[in-house]
Amino acid sequence: MLAEPPPPALRYGPSGHRAAPATAGGSAPYWRRLLPVVALLVLITRIPSFRHPLWSPDEGYLAVQARMLADGGALYETVVDRKPPLLPWLYEAVLALFGDGSPYAMKVLAAVAHLLTAALLAAVARERWGDRAGRTAGVLHPLLSVGLNPEDTQAATFEVFILPFTAAAIWCAGRGRPGAAGLAVAGALLTKQTGGAVLVPVLWLLWHSAPGRAGLPRLAAGLALPVLAAALLTDPSGFLFWTVTGSAAYAAFTGSGLHMASRGLANSALLALACSPLLAPLVRARRTAPGGTARGGTADLWVWLAASAVAVVAGFHFFGHYFLQLVPPLVLLATAALRPLPREQAASALLTSVCVCALFVTWGILAPRPELAHAQRIADAVRARTAPTDRVLVWGIHPETYWLADRTPASRYLTAGLLTNYSGGRDGPRVGEKYAMAGAWPVLVAELRSRPPALVVDDSRGGPYAPGRLPTLRALLARQYRPLPATVDGAVLYVRSPGG
Structure with missing residues (x-):
């Protein structure tokens, strides 16, 4: 007598709008076909990053920090920055393995971070809306991730390494794994403080389910324990000062208001250009989405986009790399918006996105530094x-x-x-x-x-x-x-x- 199949994994959030889960037998071929395509797109879009050893002062800062740590420096004591410790530690580890070639090794890891993000977004979209949506999300992420100034998208800096953690947090929360979601939020937060914005949609997903509300203590534990461990592994008072309490002046809304506003508008325009083939479907989807808390299965994604926008605005600096945090929720929202379109129309939007992406990649290849x-x-x-x-x-x-x-x-x-x-x-x-x-x-x-x-x-x-x-x-x-x-x-x- 055949055993009964195991029950499907528990889902939180807008469960009424999820596609039927794929069978285990069909999952492996799906990913074997999709991941090479996504990896190739990531590789092509990251070609400009290898033109220069360092694309931005942030990369330079992290590289110098890594050398100081390798020479016996102590983070938040003799090696300081306003950022959490995860990326400096990663740079230090890569320096120990690859020596002076570590900036290029970090660029490879940045490409891996984008690949992981694309795969996780594809997994979220596939679970919610089916195989075609998963393919769309997986392809869209590398296309949109270069839609800013190359100095902001091609550097191996904080926002790039936030992305897989934020996507993982949403994926874990949607699958009813609050402890794992907390760990992913902690990873984002320990990469950069604004990465913690993903906690808002994670809480939204969990709160809109009775089992999810019961899992909130596991979410809190998953979030708090890594942060506490990072503080204890460094200097707790220094960790608190450099990552939280000592940055009030940096985040104050004073000085060069016109300059900062123009920077924010310019970077918003660049990202809008990258998303231009998708804007009409996005607006149409937002206007026609049915009522109710789920908003057509995308309410948590709009919450995620709003929380990420607040993170971009925080500090009123509006650097282009800050806007990378908007890309994952935009990818999923665009995927949802393309679903009801005829296949030819959706394919046309994706092809136009490829062409726009090619412009940004060409800019990165030709841009002087x-x-x-x-x-x-x-x-x-x-x-x-x-x-x-x-x-x-x-x-x-x-x-x-x-x-x-x-x-x-x-x-x-x-x-x-x-x-x-x-x-x-x-x-x-x-x-x-x-x-x-x-x-x-x-x-x-x-x-x-x-x-x-x-x-x-x-x-x-x-x-x-x-x-x-x-x-x-x-x-x-x-x-x-x-x-x-x-x-x-x-x-x-x-x-x-x-x-x-």
Whole structure:
């Protein structure tokens, strides 16, 4: 006598709109056909990332942090940043395995992160709406994930590694696994604070089911335990300060309002262009969705999109890479919007998306990187004027200079931003010594006195964080250093004065 088949997995959320689950026998061939296609798309869309060792200052910051950690530094003590620890640890591990090739190895891992995200989104769409929807979601993610400035999409930075965690959180919550969903939310949160926004749709999914509400303690445990472990593995007070309490000035809505608004509008326009073939179906689906809490099975996705939009706005900086957090919910919403369309019309929208994606990939391949070239010229000058064992201080916003020069930073503060609140172009009234991270200037002075750098590079180039506007740094340079007569690409190099 044949045994009865096991009951289907418990589903939370808009269960009335889910497709019948695929049989186990049909699942493996489905993924064997889909994953190679998605992997190929990810590989093609990530080709520009391998053009340069570093695409953005964030990559440079993480690479330098990895070296400092590998040399015995301690996170949130002698190695500091406003970000959680997961990505610095990953960079450190990759550096240990691949040495100076680690930036390119990280680009491979970024591609893997996109592949995992696409696969998870495909799994969510397939469970809700069937095989065709799964294929659509899997293909759409790599197409939309490059729909911003290449500097924002091709760099192996925080937002890229948030994506698989957020997609996993939604997938786990939808399958009735609150503990696993909590772990995924913790992974996103420990990659970047705004990754925690996915907790909102996860809670929505669980709350709209009686079994889901019963699983809330497991969700809380899955979320809290990794965060507590990360705090204990670092310095608990430092972890709290650098990731939460010490960033009030960074997140304040002051300074350069017009500049930040224009950046936000520009990046919104770029993402809208990437999504342009899908906007009409999305609007139509939103207008015609049936009433009720499920909103046609996409209510949690709209909640996810709204929570991600709040995360993008948080801090009022509107960097392009922040917008990557919008891509997974947009992919699933677009997938749902394409479902009722005739096959030919849906295929036309996807083909147009491929063409738009090709424009962004071409932009990435051809785009110049003037700031990277600038950092390389300064790095060449630093290398020519210092020994490999010398420490240097690069006063600016390009920490990649340390990596390119292969020199040890003279301070734990790798950019002027942490010491002046010059945060990604913010140059209003709240830039200066008094707006630095609490206690930062005494630490900097102690570092420079105990082990004076052999060379100081003023790379402010007239910016609001220039040494002339900072009494402590200005006095230190006047006492112990003298400027070289020739500048390097606008940067002023200071060497130690005789007897300094």
